[in-house]
Amino acid sequence: MPLPPLESPIWQSSVRAYAFGLRAVGSTVLTLVLFATYLGIGALAHDTHFSLGWVLTSTLLVWAGPAQIILISSLGSGATVVQAAIAVTVSAIRLFPMVVAVLPMMRTPTTRLRQLVLPAHFIAVTLWVECFRLLPHVPRENRIAFTVGLGTGLVSVCLIANIVGYGLAANLPQLFGAAILLLTPLAFLLSTARNCRELADIVALGLGLALFPLVATLHTGVDILISGVSAGTIAYGVHWLRRRRRA
Template structure:
């Protein structure tokens, strides 16, 4: 849990302060908002949830939109789970670890888990995820109760801290030419898929940019050879 107390974790806190203020403005109850942070644990899906409820969106359509928004996390789970399962995988432990995988957990997991002994990785992953979730719930509550002093534009601006932080982390962790190519292609695709149904714009930009970069690096290099 101490591993969560790093810059990405505190960025999450401020981001969820903005979410808490937004939640108060649309009349979403605090207990339900805290449960959404604990159980949904994906800010875009949570914004879709409260925005849809405030707009009167039919519940089946809203549930589908929230589920589709979560699809973007599947590649992250697939990539990070081998580092979290330990030498003797157990399904219930893997499901708990998988629940905590969001973008911050994905980035910090690749940074913090490799030095941990294999047998301790499931417990470490759960502790890291629980720490990030607890900090985010605290940020949600702070933003909700400070909403009368938090200007609306500032609350919305705080939501931008997370994508800004993720972009910085991606650039910091880029080591090879293919990493930079994936970032550039993802940024180029993002405006083309903005507003995709179900909040899947980040999914299409990330998977599309990464896939194109992989294909170019693999087959482009093969042709030159």
């Protein structure tokens, strides 16, 4: 479904802009990936004994797949609130540059900071990618309404996926339950691999996968943090060395 041209009078209504944002949910293959991921999160929550309402609330409040998986799997494996919070906050640092990069696209000279709170909450990797793709085709003064429409649409799809995944994990034979749980690592690995832009990203992904099983043998409670910060720093070092050699 193509968006109307920028000068079209349709854009004068912010309700219409919201509706276009909502409809854009159906225009991206990433919606399918999100659906699969949140199906997996619903199943994961069921198998780690969280309630359905709890996982739905986590989707509304947290709205970041990796953070939700870290939260559920760390609490489920007996981590304390502080250990889980540290792992979640480190995984969420990546949201900071995303928000910093996306919000200027929506700002006008008259925009108030509080108008940007809801769009900022919706920003996660999918919305980040889609904003760069779609916002240039939306008039600047309608971009907040459009983004909120896109965000509410994606959240709704994911809430439905949570309910379906939770229900399937409770009722399906073990084989299919396992297949739904496998969706999470598969979808995350591949969508992260697709977002790798620089050598540092690829090294961080590969080394992060390889280092965790080694660090996990130490049973520190913050294994993910240790393997992540080490692998990420080494990856940054590789990037720095390579650039210095080029210069």
